Amino acid sequence: xxxxxxxxxxxxxxxxxxxxxxxxxxxxxxxxxxxxxxxxxxxxxxxxxxxxxxxxxxxxxxxxxxxxxxxxxxxxxxxxxxxxxxxxxxxxxxxxxxxxxxxxxxxxxxxxxxxxxxxxxxxxxxxxxxxxxxxxxxxxxxxxxxxxxxxxxxxxxxxxxxxxxxxxxxxxxxxxxxxxxxxxxxxxxxxxxxxxxxxxxxxxxxxxxxxxxxxxxxxxxxxxxxxxxxxxxxxxxxxxxxxxxxxxxxxxxxxx
Amino acid sequence: xxxxxxxxxxxxxxxxxxxxxxxxxxxxxxxxxxxxxxxxxxxxxxxxxxxxxxxxxxxxxxxxxxxxxxxxxxxxxxxxxxxxxxxxxxxxxxxxxxxxxxxxxxxxxxxxxxxxxxxxxxxxxxxxxxxxxxxxxxxxxxxxxxxxxxxxxxxxxxxxxxxxxxxxxxxxxxxxxxxxxxxxxxxxxxxxxxxxxxxxxxxxxxxxxxxxxxxxxxxxxxxxxxxxxxxxxxxxxxxxxxxxxxxxxxxxxxxxxxxxxxxxxxxxxxxxxxxxxxxxxxxxxxxxxxxxxxxxxxxxxxxxxxxxxxxxxxxxxxxxxxxxxxxxxxxxxxxxxxxxxxxxxxxxxxxxxxxxxxxxxxxxxxxxxxxxxxxxxxxxxxxxxxxxxxxxxxxxxxxxxxxxxxxxxxxxxxxxxxx
Ligand code: SF4
Numbered sequence: 001x002x003x004x005x006x007x008x009x010x011x012x013x014x015x016x017x018x019x020x021x022x023x024x025x026x027x028x029x030x031x032x033x034x035x036x037x038x039x040x041x042x043x044x045x046x047x048x049x050x051x052x053x054x055x056x057x058x059x060x061x062x063x064x065x066x067x068x069x070x071x072x073x074x075x076x077x078x079x080x081x082x083x084x085x086x087x088x089x090x091x092x093x094x095x096x097x098x099x100x101x102x103x104x105x106x107x108x109x110x111x112x113x114x115x116x117x118x119x120x121x122x123x124x125x126x127x128x129x130x131x132x133x134x135x136x137x138x139x140x141x142x143x144x145x146x147x148x149x150x151x152x153x154x155x156x157x158x159x160x161x162x163x164x165x166x167x168x169x170x171x172x173x174x175x176x177x178x179x180x181x182x183x184x185x186x187x188x189x190x191x192x193x194x195x196x197x198x199x200x201x202x203x204x205x206x207x208x209x210x211x212x213x214x215x216x217x218x219x220x221x222x223x224x225x226x227x228x229x230x231x232x233x234x235x236x237x238x239x240x241x242x243x244x245x246x247x248x249x250x251x252x253x254x255x256x
Numbered sequence: 257x258x259x260x261x262x263x264x265x266x267x268x269x270x271x272x273x274x275x276x277x278x279x280x281x282x283x284x285x286x287x288x289x290x291x292x293x294x295x296x297x298x299x300x301x302x303x304x305x306x307x308x309x310x311x312x313x314x315x316x317x318x319x320x321x322x323x324x325x326x327x328x329x330x331x332x333x334x335x336x337x338x339x340x341x342x343x344x345x346x347x348x349x350x351x352x353x354x355x356x357x358x359x360x361x362x363x364x365x366x367x368x369x370x371x372x373x374x375x376x377x378x379x380x381x382x383x384x385x386x387x388x389x390x391x392x393x394x395x396x397x398x399x400x401x402x403x404x405x406x407x408x409x410x411x412x413x414x415x416x417x418x419x420x421x422x423x424x425x426x427x428x429x430x431x432x433x434x435x436x437x438x439x440x441x442x443x444x445x446x447x448x449x450x451x452x453x454x455x456x457x458x459x460x461x462x463x464x465x466x467x468x469x470x471x472x473x474x475x476x477x478x479x480x481x482x483x484x485x486x487x488x489x490x491x492x493x494x495x496x497x498x499x500x501x502x503x504x505x506x507x508x509x510x511x512x513x514x515x516x517x518x519x520x521x522x523x524x525x526x527x528x529x530x531x532x533x534x535x536x537x538x539x540x541x542x543x544x545x546x547x548x549x550x551x552x553x554x555x556x557x558x559x560x561x562x563x564x565x566x567x568x569x570x571x572x573x574x575x576x577x578x579x580x581x582x583x584x585x586x587x588x589x590x591x592x593x594x595x596x597x598x599x600x601x602x603x604x605x606x607x608x609x610x611x612x613x614x615x616x617x618x619x620x621x622x623x624x625x626x627x628x629x630x631x632x633x634x635x636x637x638x639x640x641x642x643x644x645x646x647x648x649x650x651x652x653x654x655x656x657x658x659x660x661x662x663x664x665x666x667x668x669x670x671x672x673x674x675x
Contacts, residue, residue: 107610108620130301135358143357161359164294166287168357216257217354223262224355227269228316229306232515232530238309242302252360253304 006047008032014054030085069104076118087114129157137211143170146203225253264341271321280362291393314365323369327437331517363397374405385417404444411451420475432486476507484514484531491561498552537563582644598630
């Protein structure tokens with residue numbers, strides 16, 4: 001059994017592909033730093049992330065698979081599935097060695113299918129941010145939202161908000177990864193907020209820093225969501241299926 | 257904007273809730289950098305889900321629930337003694353803007369009871385859309401109901417600011433409509449639909465000749481039929497839908513299981529519960545017409561004018577047509593692969609892609625996402641997966657598939673008791 005370890009980055013993955021070609025090996029596992037080693041193995045290789053190596057693999061990749069397949073690969077890479085790095089390595093290895101026809105549509109290959117599946121999961125989570133981010137307006141006019149997505153997808157979603165609310169300053173903060181984006185009406189900046197105020201702990205603005213009309217609009221929204229449901233067709237199962245409970249804690253309509 | 261607004265909103269949201277359309281799809285409206293909002297192309301964004309499991313994408317509200325008509329199936333009919341309210345133009349505009357900025361909604365879906373006369377009502381509806389677009393530079397989604405009987409001029413005015421417009425048919429056959437809503441007929445529905453269609457087509461014509469043509473209802477129109485308030489069959493409903501879909505501007509037909517809101521009216525059936533399974537089957541049938549190349553006549557043929565409630569309409573069709581199976585996964589055209597129960601649009605596309613690389617067997621199929629438990633009776637892929645429907649009988653396959661079905665397996669299956 002041949003085991004590779006890498007630093008968990010995308011460049012690290014590409015470097016691992018490079019190494020496996022240079023060393024003429026087919027690794028049986030590709031472990032992130034927190035992945036645990038099996039009890040028995042024949043060989044452990046530590047991949048050094050090297051932008052020269054990764055750049056060469058990436059340039060080759062741009063010639064053999066389409067832009068959308070590359071985008072799918074980078075999206076899929078954000079998954080939490082610990083098996084995925086190895087499947088991604090196999091996908092890239094097959095892509096760069098295949099001649100002629102591109103491999104990206106061969107869905108009978110588990111590695112190709114894994115890229116598609118994980119990409120769908122990750123993009124699904126990014127889409128849920130577009131759905132479920134809820135802003136609260138602060139007294140200074142800034143709109144504030146806290147999130148806890150299961151993957152690190154805020155960078156995928158944040159441009160949508162900057163475009164949609166281009167005249168509206170906002171902060172969207174990923175509590176799990178402790179960073180967010182601040183948009184001041186013109187520029188979007190990645191920020192880390194060190195304050196441990198009430199709103200940073202709970203995701204909710206306290207009465208003191210809330211805009212005077214914020215409470216009213218929250219109440220209007222909660223009343224609306226309640227009134228629009230048809231009681232003869234209650235279906236809490238479907239509600240939970242389409243709006244995962246893990247999102248509820250920051251959803252205005254689910255509070256109180 | 258005060259607490260009084262809150263009470264009005266409660267009444268008018270509840271009054272609008274039986275209109276099931278929620279989609280915010282079909283337009284791309286970019287933010288020009290000066291206003292607020294954009295509409296993303298393709299599928300819309302659902303922002304929340306109500307306790308009944310339905311998606312909330314738009315602020316769906318009535319301007320007023322006073323109405324001069326007396327349609328039997330409608331909660332807002334004039335003979336009902338219910339709380340009534342009217343929102344002002346500025347209240348609707350403000351709530352829409354404030355909800356939108358908090359990312360609660362994609363936009364507004366505004367309908368109204370008819371007060372004074374159709375034009376008076378339509379004018380106020382158009383005003384709201386106009387204020388949102390021109391004063392607040394709102395680029396989010398606007399869906400407006402066209403009031404039956406409103407003039408072409410006002411429909412055109414509204415159409416300049418709306419992304420989508422709709423007129424509900426409500427009752428599929430004219431005869432039934434006249435019985436339940438004597439003040440209405442099909443002309444009162446098809447005429448405003450025609451105004452919208454002509455506006456859209458005119459706009460497309462102008463675009464060929466001129467550079468700056470104002471938009472006109474770029475998201476097309478939709479409509480809704482109530483299911484189970486009249487004796488009309490599923491075949492009646494689906495044939496009506498299919499005729500509507502042949503209109504170039506018709507994007508969606510919605511089906512709304514009748515909720516017994518006016519039990520005292522003896523013209524209506526006494527339903528304990530809305531016919532949710534039937535409604536679900538109609539949506540599945542609609543889906544088959546739009547994405548699976550099925551025709552209405554195939555889904556509900558003359559011998560079977562109502563959909564089978566026990567199995568979905570695709571499986572129903574397959575059970576009635578054992579002669580076209582088994583389908584050869586590695587050779588059959590895409591259209592035939594689509595007809596196999598257990599294979600969806602996504603899997604069908606993956607199959608025709610993947611089979612160019614190698615011969616596909618059943619394990620490839622399950623990995624691709626085919627529901628083999630169903631599909632196996634209807635396919636061949638060069639190995640023996642199960643005796644096909646051609647070797648056994650439709651009754652046998654039906655028994656196996658309905659016995660096996662449990663709720664966890666089939667997310668489309670609604671969770672409630674048939675008893
Ligand atoms: S016109 Fe519309 S609101 Fe008025 S009673 Fe008929 S369906 Fe209801």
